[in-house]
Amino acid sequence: MPWLSNAECLQYSPGITLTGEALTTAISLAQVLAEGINGSNRNLEIASYNRVIKLPRNGRVKFPLLPVIQSVSPVIRIRGTDLPPRFGVYSTQEWETLTINTDYLIDYDNNEIILLGLSRLLKQEYIHSGFRRYQKTPTSPHSKKQIKITFSSGLNFSQTTEEILTIKRALASIVAIRTSPQSQGVKKIDVSDDQYSVTYASQSDYIGITKDIGVGSPVNELLSIFRKYRPTEVST
Numbered sequence: 001m002p003w004l005s006n007a008e009c010l011q012y013s014p015g016i017t018l019t020g021e022a023l024t025t026a027i028s029l030a031q032v033l034a035e036g037i038n039g040s041n042r043n044l045e046i047a048s049y050n051r052v053i054k055l056p057r058n059g060r061v062k063f064p065l066l067p068v069i070q071s072v073s074p075v076i077r078i079r080g081t082d083l084p085p086r087f088g089v090y091s092t093q094e095w096e097t098l099t100i101n102t103d104y105l106i107d108y109d110n111n112e113i114i115l116l117g118l119s120r121l122l123k124q125e126y127i128h129s130g131f132r133r134y135q136k137t138p139t140s141p142h143s144k145k146q147i148k149i150t151f152s153s154g155l156n157f158s159q160t161t162e163e164i165l166t167i168k169r170a171l172a173s174i175v176a177i178r179t180s181p182q183s184q185g186v187k188k189i190d191v192s193d194d195q196y197s198v199t200y201a202s203q204s205d206y207i208g209i210t211k212d213i214g215v216g217s218p219v220n221e222l223l224s225i226f227r228k229y230r231p232t233e234v235s236t
Helices: 008-010 020-034 118-126 160-180 219-225
Strands: 047-054 061-064 073-080 092-097 104-107 110-113 146-153 186-190 196-200
Touching: 008 020, 008 118, 020 160, 047 219, 110 219, 160 219
Parallel strands: none
Antiparallel strands: 047 146, 061 110, 073 092, 073 146, 104 110, 186 196
8 A cells, every 4th residue: 555645746746747546556656666676675664573583692683674663562582492591491492482671671772682691691602612501412403592573663654754754755756757758768858840859868767777776866866765674684
């Protein structure tokens, strides 16, 4: 569903000549581009996510998607065969839900989950040379320590914050470019009583659909606004 209305689109880019269903379709197609691989590479509306991430040695885990919705408390689970006994008797195959302020803290300013006692134990475990304190038995299966994060992320497009307005203006500008004569490769039209001439440019110069996101087309410049919301971590 488009998060930019027809009225908003015409307000931010009054030069657009489309109206009605044609404009709604153009907005939807521009949104697909903005949320595609050259843009945010994700849906930007608020949604719930489950992400499984390998636990780093320092016990600090970055949220894989931003922004995180703080009003919906994230749920943190952990598992792994070589976890300390606090999280299971030498072998934790099932997900165990952790308790905030006891097992972990959330630093929303730095977008981090900080595992409390576990972070110190992990650090000590890897400092020891030639010996691992929590050694699995020869017959026990091995799995890496993992964190499962259940959280909500996205943007509330009903708000009127500067961040939301910037995104909506950018999308309206993409619609304007893609529905203009330039989107068909037309750079200049000269009409007189004696002649009619059309100057064409490369289509990618205008609509910005290229393999190189660094290409400085107008649309690629606008898509850079959406790239800040790309996933920061690949799930395991």
